[in-house]
Amino acid sequence: VSPGTFGKGKLLEPMFLLSGIPGQEDIHLWSSIPFCLMYVISIVGNSVILFIIKTDPTLHEPMYIFLSMLAVTDLGLSIATIPTILGIYLFNYREISFEACFAQLFFIHSLQCIESSMLLLMAFDRFVAIHEPLRYASILTLPRIGKIGLVFLLRGVAIIFPLPLLLKRFQYCRANVLSHSYCVHQDVMKMACSDISINSIYGLFTTLLTVGLDSLLIFLSYVMILKTVLLIASPAECLRALNTCVSHLCTILLFYTPMIGLSVIHRFGKGSSPFLQILLGYIYLLVPPLMNPIVYSVKSKHLRARIIRVFVK
Structure with missing residues (x-):
């Protein structure tokens, strides 16, 4: 496929080519199996979390509302990325149009900004729950949570919206083979x-402005949480308070570690292995939506009990 078509001195709109695993084209069909499983588990897992939180009035608390917001974001990320990945591995369909590529990168980056914001809100939720347990319900009211969620949603969309517009003004006259199975x-x-x-x-x-600021504020939240927990006299209470943060800390590590690694490689790792870029790229987008429902289901006794009850029925 030609990266760009020339006609009467004008460069026409290019067609980008997505990449799978270089040199492993003969096993792409087999490689599609784990991707299909990840897609199904991500969709089902996050949908089950949303269904249970919506139908169980006892879970209409700030922590679970933030978790449902995270689940919606993870569903969006899965829907935005997996179809092009499966198109390559199942049907060897690598072409993506100019508009589709820009739309995909807009949704991927917007949803990641929103997910980063959700992790910040969940850190704030844990801080309020530990530092101000008696005022927890009065500080994090449902209307206030809705307004904060809307602000972060608009922030993600507004910050990422210029990216496709900035890219659209370029001419693309190189071999437009992208490094990943999706557009970033x-x-x-x-x-x-x-x-x-x-x-x-x-x-x-x-x-x-998004990931950097959010990660800094999350770090400061945990510094304050640790400071508060250390003032608790009983070691048992101290451990119980910290245990409520374990799921959130796992989610933070799953989200930020591959994202920072891939960003560093894209900007500074010109001599890095292409396979490492591809592997980090898949971890960065596919693992958080897959693992977040599992982590929270395992760590939250109430949520786990409700999930078991639904499936046993």
Whole structure:
């Protein structure tokens, strides 16, 4: 497929080519099996979490409402990424149009900003629950949670919205073979034959303003949580308080570790292994939606009991 079509001196809209695992094209069909399983588990797991939280009035608490927001975001990420991945591995369909690629990267980056915001809200929820247990219900009321959620939703959309517009002004005259099985801003902008410095600066700005700021505030929240917990006289109560944060800490590690690793490789790891980039890319987008329902189901006794009750019936 030609990366760009020329006609009467004008470069027409390019067709990008997505990539699977280089050199492993003969086993792509077998490779599709784990991706299909991850897709099904992510969709079913997050849908079950949403269903149980919605139908059980005892779970209409701030912690579970934030968890349901996280589940919605994870569902969106799975729906935005897995179809193009399965298209490559099941049908060897690598082409993606200009508009579809930009739409996909908009949804991927917006949803990741929103997920980062949800993790920040969940850290704040844990801080309030441990530091102000008597005022917990009065601080995190349902209307206030709704307003905060809306603000973070609009923040994610507003910050990411310029990215497709900035990419659309470029001409793409290189071999437009992307590094991943989906479109992300860092990957697409490298395909341009124009000056990408504005995109690079704005991409760094969006990362610092969303993931960078959120991770800093999450860290400060846990510093305050630890400070509060250390003031608790009883070691048993101290451990009980920290135990309520374990699921959230696991979710933070699952989300931020591969994202930071992939961002560093894209910007500074020019000599890094392509396979490492691809592996981190899959972990970065597919593992959090898969693991978050499992982590919270295992750690939350109430949620686990409700899930067992639903499936036993």
